[in-house]
Amino acid sequence: MTIDREWIMIPSMNTPTNIRLRIGAASRSSGVSPHTIRSWERRHHALAPYRSDAGGRLYTEADVQRLLLLRRAVDAGHAIGSIAHLPDSDLARLGRTSALDPARELSNRFMEAVSRFDPESAERELNRAAALFPQDRLVREVLAPLLRDIGERWAHSEIGIAQEHLATSLIRALLVTLIRLQPPPAGGRPIVFATLEGERHEMGLLLAAFLAAARRRRVVYLGTEVPAADLAHAARNCNASAIALSLVSAGDASDALDLLAALAPRDTAVWLGGSAAQAYAAVAASRGWKVLAGTDDLDAILV
Known part of the structure; x- marks a missing residue:
């Protein structure tokens, strides 16, 4: 019989016997990338998983549910630093009330896709933004703030270098395509x-x-x-x-x-x-x- 190493039973002196998830399984169940989970734990103390005897993180179903609530609240526009301490009941209410405009919602979905290394979904969000917003607003309300957000997340270790490179490569590809698709210049010197x-x-x-x-x-x-x-x-x-x-x-x-x-x-x-x-x-x-x-x-x- 093959044992799924993402799910394990822990009969330990340090924790009650229970099913616990390793970080990869917790990430897939919650939609929050492992890098972001670690950042929320380390920087914001948003949750405190058990540790195995070997020191690995182990998450209960309650931990995964809290990650889901945190993700929904962040997607609704609430800063993780402002909500990490809240109980689950308050997080659930925040997740039902959006504090965002459409540009920010698109940006959040893009970053969540980048965090889980899903370039197809991230590219769809960029293409949706390009279709919804006039070109000047696309720059001011979506792309310029998004690039600042990417830089800040990287500076605060909320995303890694690989995710930062993925995000900027997708934005670069979009901009190059949009430049090529512009109508012929009206004339004049370049x-x-x-x-x-x-x-x-x-x-x-x-x-x-x-x-x-x-x-x-x-x-x-x-x-x-x-x-x-x-x-x-x-x-x-x-x-x-x-x-x-x-x-x-x-x-x-x-x-x-x-x-x-x-x-x-x-x-x-x-x-x-x-x-x-x-x-x-x-x-x-x-x-x-x-x-x-x-x-x-x-x-x-x-x-």
Whole structure:
């Protein structure tokens, strides 16, 4: 007879004899990923499973029911840190009252699918968002907040690197597809989108390129880690109206920006965006460049 190792009987001095589930079975039963379960236990003390004699986590049916209630409350828009201490009866009420708008609900379903490594379901949620929301709202209300949420969850160890990579790869694929599906540009000089050498963060850059394409601007998307000299060469050869740079990493980009200023065409504007762009505000002002605080600033100059 084959024994299912996910379900075990524990006759131990430390716990009463009972059926208990290992974390994989508890995850499948509750719909909460093992990584998230561990995070909720470690960071928020949302539940306290038994431990086997070997130290492994073991969950009762009551634990699984609590995980279900916690998941439903989180899906309804309640922060885990605010509800982890509540009794099951309160969690059940929270799960019946949604605190979310449709954009947030879509984002939560996307993240839950990512957490359980279900790319098909996650992609369906992204496609649903793209169908439901106008393009500017898709960026502002769904994709930009979702990317911030992914970063915060990773920073707080609520998702792992593999899940973060899965989420961003799916969003990247959506944005690339949407850019390609835009109507032909209305004409005019193109905008070159890139990051400088050493800057690998791409998602904000892709969002900006998508906004420009949605505004029927010509987009030349070069991607990440483009040397300043090559960037200037590209701008000159395509007669770019602007170079849009995303600056996110903490490294010093001063030398690359100096080289770009020396080599770029004088009639090509330079726009700096991203979380690190403000550090170069004085340099940008001295050169007549623009620092964009977010998508609203970009949209204002694209109109």
